[in-house]
Amino acid sequence: MPKAVSRNFAKRLIRNIFRIHFSAEAPVDLVVRARRQFDSENSAEGRKALIELFQSVRT
Numbered sequence: 001m002p003k004a005v006s007r008n009f010a011k012r013l014i015r016n017i018f019r020i021h022f023s024a025e026a027p028v029d030l031v032v033r034a035r036r037q038f039d040s041e042n043s044a045e046g047r048k049a050l051i052e053l054f055q056s057v058r059t
Helices: 004-021 040-058
Strands: none
Touching (some): 004 040
16 A cells, blocks of 8 residues: 555554454454555445454454
C-alpha cells in the first residue's frame, strides 16, 4: 500500500477484528498480507474478508 494513511487504517482494522475474534490468551501469531489496498471506501468488504479469514483460522 503506497500511502501511510492506508497502511495505518489497514493495521487498525486488522488489530480490531483480531481482538474481537481471539481472546488475549490465544497462542496465535498471524501474518496478514493485503493483496489490495484498504481504505475507508471499501472497508466493509475488507472487514468481511478478514472476519472470514479469522474464523477459518479458529477452526
